[in-house]
Amino acid sequence: MHRRIGVVATAIITLGTITALPATAEAKTCDWQVSKVIAPAGYEAAHAWITGTDSHGSYSGTVDSTVSDAAVPVLWTNGQPRIADELSDFTYPQVVDENSAGTVLVSGTQRGTGRRGAFLFTGGHSGHGALTYLPSPAGYETDYATALNERGDVLANGHTMKDNHAVTLLWSTLAAGPIVIDTPAGEGSDLDDDGTVLLTDGHGHGSLWRHGQVVPIASETYTNFHGMRDGKVIGEQTVAWPDSQSLLWTDPATSRPIDHGGTAQSINAHGLIAGNRDAYDGPAAVWSDTTYLADLPLPAGTRADGSYLVGDDGTIFGRVSGYGPLRWTCTGTGARS
Known part of the structure; x- marks a missing residue:
């Protein structure tokens, strides 16, 4: 059981700023400001995670019971947290993703x-939210949800009821029913806004599924693929632990090395990437496509x-072990140039 503490749900506390030098002649100076994300009253911020954002100041995630x-x-609306009591009937619920409409993708079992499997939770940032269940296609069961895109498509992983082998399930707003992706190329790990699915096989290989066609992603060695957005895929390869190249x-058909990139863990629609510089355990950093922009500031004594x-x-979210989630914002335009 976690120790109960009282957290005052007021403005996010400013912890520090850092100024990044221009990464290119065209890039402008960007001041990154770091803030601590507060937890709901009675819960510890050290045990909270941010896993989705509407990119309009609100975000979602979980906190340990x-x-x-x-x-x-938990839903954070303009920085203020509330427990999503509408989901209290779930066993081991997970907040998986959120899109700009404020729709939250939830995975779990409703008692x-x-x-x-997969549920869509809407309206939670403005009032009492509504829950919609996404039924599995006949002959299949959904195990867990993995991604939600801007137009409302949902990606999940599941299995066949006949022989229990793994499949990927896609609920597309453009299709009459859920699509079953059954391929040895792997299972779905991310979903682009045009419905393209990133597949990974658990052995360092990745592929793209588009309209029923599977296209391998070229990689010379074992690769950790982390996501895709606007047609761009990110990942990293181990050089000699802990050194890595994102x-x-x-x-x-071809990849480009990210300048000073150790890991590339998240990318947005503008090509802004967050990860670790130079190595798996390198400092938190940010890039515009392959161009290094800056290290991200951290509270003193944390990593x-x-x-x-x-x-x-x-806006970038991340975590510090034993401290909790952080939120970085840029006061300039360099990070989105």
Whole structure:
């Protein structure tokens, strides 16, 4: 059981700023400001995670329960947290993603109905939210949701009821029903706004699924693929632990090294990337496509442990172990140039 503490739900506390030198002649100076994300009253910020954002000042995630080992869904509206009581009937709920409409993708099992898999939670930032279940296609079961895109498509992983082998499930707003992606190329790990699916096979290989066609992503060695957005795929390869090199694919046939890139963990629609500089355990940093922009400031005596999320408004979220989630904002335009 976690120790209960009282947290005053007021403005986010400013911790520090850093000024980045222009990465290129065209890039403008950007002042990155770091803030601590507050937890709901009675919960510890050190046990909170941000996993989705609407890119309009609100975001979503979870905090560890104080009475069980389950996570508790939380919505932050303009920085102010509230427990999403509408999801209290879930066993081990996970907040997976959020789009600019404020729709939140939830994964878990609803005790009252026994329904399991992917759910859409809407309207929670402006009042009592509504929950919509996404039923699995006949002959399949959904295991867990993985991604939500801007037009409302949902990606999940599941299995066949006949022989239990893994499949990817896609609920597209352009299709009459859920699409089953059954391929040895891997399972779905991310979803682009045009419906393209990033597949990973668990053995360092990635592919793109588009309209029923699978296109391999070129990589010379084991690659950790972390995401895709606007046709761009990010990931990294180990050089000699802990040294690593992050990569950007704008074409699945070829990759480009990211300048001073150690890891590339999240990318937004403008090509803003967050990860670690030079190595897996390097400092938190930000890039515009392959161009290094700056290290991200941290509270004194702390070290970022990853879990980055980049919103389309240029806001970056991350975590410090034992401290909790952080929020970085840029007061200039260099990060989105």
